Amino acid sequence: MPVNYTTPAPEALFPVAGVRLGMTEAGIRKPGRKDLTLIELAAGSTVAGVFTQNRFCAAPVYVCRAHLATASTNNIRALVINTGIANAGTGEAGRQAAEATCAAVGQLLGVAACQVLPFSTGVIQEPLPTDRLIAGLPAAKDTLADNHWHDAAHAIMTTDTVAKAVSRQFVIGGKRLTVTGISKGAGMIRPNMATMLGFLATDAAIAQPLLDTLVKEAADASFNCITVDGDTSTNDSFIMMATGKGEHTFTSGAEADWNEVKAALTLVARQLAEAIVRDAEGATKFITITVLGGKTRAECRLVAYAIAHSPLVKTAFFASDPNLGRILAAIGYAGITDLDVENVKVWLASQEKSALVSEHGGRASSYREDDGAAIMRAPEITVRVDLGRGAETATVYTCDLSYDYVKINADYRS
């Protein structure tokens, strides 16, 4: 069960002018599950993406990078997404399969193969059943419609227990801005540049260089701040699409509304990323870890991830056990070799309560175990660490480690 997240109703997801979505069951994943999604973009849309830094990156990630490299001359017109098979660890044959998929989509929609971006998610190192995928494309095309975000969010799921979608309309500078996005992912989540799969569309017109920069900044403030198990996937991809069919237009970034629009798009990206952690495999708690007082942002992230990845800290959260020494131990081994523990402070907070738990290298004198226990029972918990050595800060979102994480991942292929 996800932590404080439910999929919005279909009517709560605003269509984005210039985007149509279609999906079908192509027999790639389990019977009875839609596993193939097409997203068609109006001519003139701009698209930018960030992808996994995993060296064993998936074949579709190679192909996306190549096609986006020509995006200024050949606008991207379609995305094709399959679940069931990740097409990663599949070598040259995998890249040919991804290219063949793009060629088939291009032929169907009357655009060039290099105007199509392919995405896959599922089991690694098994071959993509290209024949079944291509055979399913016409059925997906037949369902293309602008109000199919809800169905698309379902069709890209794998071990997710809920479909993830966020949709918002803003009025900025008197003009309406629509932003709708979907994401998927529940395990093998420690995005490095982007998450498993995230797609975000807006009706603003955003020039390619602006969008290229924005997608990186938004990823750094959203998908690059979440972790479930520390495993960076081979397929992480986060895509931003701007159709230019709405009321806003940005060509230089000097426009008055640009900063506010950037903040709006980043907010939706962060909510999509948070939804992944809330639905993390086996998760029962949503944990925010904020590290402040660091010399550099990098060292704040080091400490935040050490806490977020510690199996001992994660099992203590699962047990609602204020075993705070485990957090101290993680801070201590995070890699700041000249950390003076005398200056480190640690707080634990729920929405109702906050407690200083540690200072001067030991337990805070004001700390009461009952307070810690009450906070640990909450479904949303914040760990705040002050390193006491600078002004930088970083935040990471994660979850607890439960029996069900082991069960889900021990059973995944069976």
Next chain:
Amino acid sequence: MPVNYTTPAPEALFPVAGVRLGMTEAGIRKPGRKDLTLIELAAGSTVAGVFTQNRFCAAPVYVCRAHLATASTNNIRALVINTGIANAGTGEAGRQAAEATCAAVGQLLGVAACQVLPFSTGVIQEPLPTDRLIAGLPAAKDTLADNHWHDAAHAIMTTDTVAKAVSRQFVIGGKRLTVTGISKGAGMIRPNMATMLGFLATDAAIAQPLLDTLVKEAADASFNCITVDGDTSTNDSFIMMATGKGEHTFTSGAEADWNEVKAALTLVARQLAEAIVRDAEGATKFITITVLGGKTRAECRLVAYAIAHSPLVKTAFFASDPNLGRILAAIGYAGITDLDVENVKVWLASQEKSALVSEHGGRASSYREDDGAAIMRAPEITVRVDLGRGAETATVYTCDLSYDYVKINADYRS
């Protein structure tokens, strides 16, 4: 149940001349469990140790370092070890408690406080009950005997399911060498310089500078190669003791037998370290990860630890599922940014069978899923990775991740 490890019988543990051990129930841990151990060393013994690099290191680690710093002028004569409370994250009060313990042991045995080394293991950030500990010391002293290694191995356990001891006699250069050691630890295991607690004694005479170097080399080849959950403890300590009551004497390291004796002592250290992984919390498999073909040992260790710490890889081992893409993903995100996956090869092996599973960035053409499945069912599995870019190598020992790891760590304090 530990993987292929059982505690040797008491009579299989050779006494080391010059070492006596005593233990008692001081009421620090659970009722009915011995939790306080004294080790007395003959005058003239040399002692060297390595300790955790965790910045939140425990109070006894501070005190050990200070006492060992004067060890060339004040030979160490006793070790005192308690379980139940780690005396870590306890600030200045914790250091005073460790010093008070040493003073009480010194008074009891007629040596100086700075000739005593203190060790604690258990819950972090709770105060050490110094009164109960000191009150228990006379009873521990009354049981001092040279054939109590078996009882001492039991008395230092916490979540361990078996006591860990290794004892060997060698004949090197016609002279007998006796080596006996004990260790403890089952979780929060990713030693960085040393393990939770490991104590190794020999009857050779080894000059202090030689022993100082040897303890580091032996730790690097043993305790520093194991990981259970990636959590570096606050209390890791590995101690080597040389009593000089046997037939060997080493003063310069130029002696003919020194290399062979070093190898013998290192072998016992490695077996003690392996015993910790075999008894890791919830472990059902013992996994050896060897990475070769690296440019540096450091990058080989990076890849080996990425595989060893991946919860997805660990749960696949638990499930006996040859989900090999998870191993590729871990290699890919380990941090070698210029890794050419085209040159990477991965083998999986049990004692009966070996299979090349991956090459050229994809599944090896000769690989059969049945072979992978057969290997994954074995209790001892080796993952061998050739990075194909150099001549360096590294090996790491680890275990799988099971329901029981979560259960043990969710319940630890209750």
